[in-house]
Amino acid sequence: MAPKKPLCLPFLLLPLLTLLLPQADARSFVVDRDHNRFLLDGAPFRYVSGSLHYFRVPRVLWADRLLKMRMSGLNVVQFYVPWNYHEPEPGVYNFNGSRDLFAFLKEATLANLLVILRPGPYICAEWEMGGLPAWLLRKPKIHLRTSDPDFLAAVDSWFKVLLPRIYPWLYHNGGNIISIQVENEYGSYRACDVSYMRHLAGLFRALLGDRILLFTTDGPEGLKCGSLQGLYTTVDFGPADNMTKIFGLLRKYEPRGPLVNSEYYTGWLDYWGQNHSTRSIPAVTKGLEKMLKLGASVNMYMFHGGTNFGYWNGADEKGRFLPITTSYDYDAPISEAGDPTPKLFAIRNVISKFQEVPLGPLPPPSPKMTLGPLNLHLDGNLLDFLDFLCPQGPIHSVLPVTFEAVNQVHGYMLYRTYLPHTVSEPTQLWVPNNGVHDRAYVMVDGVFQGVLERNMKHNLFLMGKIGATLDVLLENMGRLSFGSNSSDFKGLLQPPILGQTILTQWLMFPLKVDNLVKGWFPIQPLKHSHPQTPSGPTFYSTTFPILNSGGDTFLFLPGWTKGQVWINGFNLGRYWTKRGPQQTLYVPRPLLFPRGAHNRITLLELENVPPQPQIQFLDRPILNSTKHRTYVYSLSSASEPMELSGH
Numbered sequence: 001m002a003p004k005k006p007l008c009l010p011f012l013l014l015p016l017l018t019l020l021l022p023q024a025d026a027r028s029f030v031v032d033r034d035h036n037r038f039l040l041d042g043a044p045f046r047y048v049s050g051s052l053h054y055f056r057v058p059r060v061l062w063a064d065r066l067l068k069m070r071m072s073g074l075n076v077v078q079f080y081v082p083w084n085y086h087e088p089e090p091g092v093y094n095f096n097g098s099r100d101l102f103a104f105l106k107e108a109t110l111a112n113l114l115v116i117l118r119p120g121p122y123i124c125a126e127w128e129m130g131g132l133p134a135w136l137l138r139k140p141k142i143h144l145r146t147s148d149p150d151f152l153a154a155v156d157s158w159f160k161v162l163l164p165r166i167y168p169w170l171y172h173n174g175g176n177i178i179s180i181q182v183e184n185e186y187g188s189y190r191a192c193d194v195s196y197m198r199h200l201a202g203l204f205r206a207l208l209g210d211r212i213l214l215f216t217t218d219g220p221e222g223l224k225c226g227s228l229q230g231l232y233t234t235v236d237f238g239p240a241d242n243m244t245k246i247f248g249l250l251r252k253y254e255p256r257g258p259l260v261n262s263e264y265y266t267g268w269l270d271y272w273g274q275n276h277s278t279r280s281i282p283a284v285t286k287g288l289e290k291m292l293k294l295g296a297s298v299n300m301y302m303f304h305g306g307t308n309f310g311y312w313n314g315a316d317e318k319g320r321f322l323p324i325t326t327s328y329d330y331d332a333p334i335s336e337a338g339d340p341t342p343k344l345f346a347i348r349n350v351i352s353k354f355q356e357v358p359l360g361p362l363p364p365p366s367p368k369m370t371l372g373p374l375n376l377h378l379d380g381n382l383l384d385f386l387d388f389l390c391p392q393g394p395i396h397s398v399l400p401v402t403f404e405a406v407n408q409v410h411g412y413m414l415y416r417t418y419l420p421h422t423v424s425e426p427t428q429l430w431v432p433n434n435g436v437h438d439r440a441y442v443m444v445d446g447v448f449q450g451v452l453e454r455n456m457k458h459n460l461f462l463m464g465k466i467g468a469t470l471d472v473l474l475e476n477m478g479r480l481s482f483g484s485n486s487s488d489f490k491g492l493l494q495p496p497i498l499g500q501t502i503l504t505q506w507l508m509f510p511l512k513v514d515n516l517v518k519g520w521f522p523i524q525p526l527k528h529s530h531p532q533t534p535s536g537p538t539f540y541s542t543t544f545p546i547l548n549s550g551g552d553t554f555l556f557l558p559g560w561t562k563g564q565v566w567i568n569g570f571n572l573g574r575y576w577t578k579r580g581p582q583q584t585l586y587v588p589r590p591l592l593f594p595r596g597a598h599n600r601i602t603l604l605e606l607e608n609v610p611p612q613p614q615i616q617f618l619d620r621p622i623l624n625s626t627k628h629r630t631y632v633y634s635l636s637s638a639s640e641p642m643e644l645s646g647h
C-alpha cells in the first residue's frame, strides 16, 4: 500500500487554512545548516535509529522486531536493500514473501518508525558478495564498483526498477523514507572512482527527485574518497573509537549541519574459526550518551542482527579468507531470537534522557522449546543422488570451470574426472595458486579421502587405480563482502595436480540441493552404489512432532562436523560444529508445524558424522564455544549442560 494521499479539504476552505496553519501538507526532512540540525516538517529533529535487515528475519517476525525497536525509544529504522536478494538472475525480480521490501516499509510505518534506506548497489553487511549479484561475474573481467560500462549498465537497469518503486515512499511524498545512502563506505574501496560515485548520485537524483536527502557513509579513513559534493557526508565508528577526533575530521567535509554517525557498532560480526565478538554495555552506552549530548543523530548498527539463512553469509579477507557465521546475532540489543537484552534496556535508559520513550513494557522474551535427542537416519551418500541433484547432466570441459561460468550461484558443484594412471603409493593432490574456492571434499570411487580448504589446507594424499572416479565436491562458503577489490570466483580456479600430473577432462555437476530437499525427501536413491561409510558428503534426516505449543529453539549438533540444515524445506543455514564458535542454529518457531504434524529435518553432512547421529533442540543459543564439546541437556530448561567430553 503506497502512503495515503494528503487530506483533501473542501477547496473553499483550503486558501483560508493555508493562511492560518503552517503548511499542513509541507512534509519535509532537511538539513538546517544554520543550526547544525535536521528539520522534520520545519521542526528540529534528531534521529536515534537502529539497523535491522529485513532479509535476515522471516517476514512473519518483522512486526515483532520493529515494535521492540520502537519501544526501545528509536524513531527511525535503517536498512540496506541487497540487490542480489531481489534480482536473482538478470532481469528477474523478486519482491515476494520475505523479500517484500514494500511490506517491510509498511510494517515500519505501522511501528511509527521513519526509515533511512541504503540501497547500495554495494552494501557490505557481511552479506554474500556485499549484496552484488554473482551473475555480474559471468563477465569475468568486470570491474565491480567502478564506472566499468558493464557494471554501470547492470546498476542502471536494477535501479530503474527499484527506485521508481521507492519514490512514493519518500517522506515528502507521504511515505516514511527520510534519507537515502549512496553506495557504502566507498572510501574504503581501493578503486576510488569518483566518476562512478558521480554517476550514482546523478542516477539517484534523476529517479528520486531533488528533495530527498542523499548521503554517504565512511569510516574516518574513507571520508576523502567516499564523500561527494551534493551528498551529505556521514561517518561510522564504534565505542572504542576517538569520537572527538572523528567528528572533528567529519567537520572538514561538513563544516555545518548535524553530526551523524550512521553506524555506531553495538557489537560485532563473527567469523567461523574465530572467537565470538562482543561489545560491553558500558562502552556502548557511554559512547551513545556522549553523541546524544553533542546533538548528533545516531544509527546503532545492529539493533537486531538476525540470521544469515541459506547461503547468504558473506566473507572478509583479513590475511586469509574468513567466512561469516550463520548467526548474525552481533551481540546486538535485540538478540538473534528477537529477545530484548540487558544492552537494550541500558540503551533505552540513555535515550530516555534525551527524548520521549514510549511508555509500557517491552514484550517479554519469546517462549523457547527443548526437544530430543533425536536420532537421524542415513538417507544416502550425496553421490547416490546425482541424477536428482543435477537432472540436466554434467558440463564437460578439458579444464575445470568456475561456478559463475555455469551459472551456479550458491552452494555446491561436483567436479568429476578419472585417474589417468594408477597411483599405488599415497600421492599428493593439490590445486595451484590457492585455487580451491572455498572447500573441497575429495572422494575416490565414492570413498571419502579428506578436505582441501582455501588458505588452510592445500593438499592431501590418495591412491587409486587407473580409471578410478575422482570426485571433488566444491563448497561456496560465501563470496567476499569486504576487503578484496578482486572478484571472488568460486569453484576449482585451477586444474588439480596429482603427483606431477595436471588432471584434465572434467565433468562439472552444478548441484540443486535445495530442490532435492524441498522436493523429494525422503527419496530412496536409485542405487546405493557408493559405500555407505558415515563419512564424506551424506544426507541424514528424520521427522519429529513438537510438544504442546512449541517455541523458538536452537538446533545443536553435537559431534557433527560441518554441513547444511533444512527444516521443512527451509534452508536454515550452515553449521560448523567442529570449528565454532557458533554451535547452535536459531530455529524460529514459525518454521515449525504445530503440534501433531510432523516436521522434517534434513542434514547434508560434508565430512564426518558422530558415532550416534543425533541432534538436539536447546532452549538457548551457544555462540561462543571455541572448543568442540559434546553436551547433553536435560529436558528441563533450568539445568546447566553437563559436559560429557571435551576434544
Ligand SMILES: CCCCNC(=S)N1C[C@H](O)[C@@H](O)[C@@H](O)[C@H]1CO
Pocket: 123, 124, 125, 126, 184, 185, 236, 263, 268, 269, 316, 482
Ligand atoms: C572487518 C571489517 C568488515 C568491514 N565492515 C564494516 S567495518 N562495517 C561497515 C559496513 O558499512 C557495514 O555494512 C558492516 O559490514 C560493518 C561491520 O559489521
